[in-house]
């Protein structure tokens with residue numbers, strides 16, 4: 001008689017991590033948006049728009065935490081970079097790298113029916129998430 005075999009468990013489908021950010025026609029009116037992460041400020045994203053192309057990188061500079069969403073977009077060595085407003089380090093918007101070996105997280109972007117989505121573990125919002133205290 002054959003031994004009972006373990007039945008393989010069905011693979012659990014990974015949660016859809018594409019997060020809606022906004023309408024492309026509205027987002028491309030500004031060079032950069034500070035996109036807030038519901039899971040905490042350290043996961044915020046800087047969403048850049050330059051000549052119709054979008055780039056999403058971690059919002060806080062990996063040098064000393066400067067707000068990259070206030071940085072200027074620059075052409076540096078023929079590639080699109082952001083210059084950190086605090087100490088002027090440059091970060092490649094496609095790769096998140098810089099000349100000194102620092103690294104920003106970068107995020108995938110997709111477009112559907114005129115809407116922009118960022119692949120991110122946290123829910124995202126263009127407005128900050130308000131923390132409320134329970135009223136006693």
Ligand code: FES
Pocket residue numbers: 061062063064065066084085086087088089
């Ligand atoms: S904090 Fe960005 S370059 Fe120093």
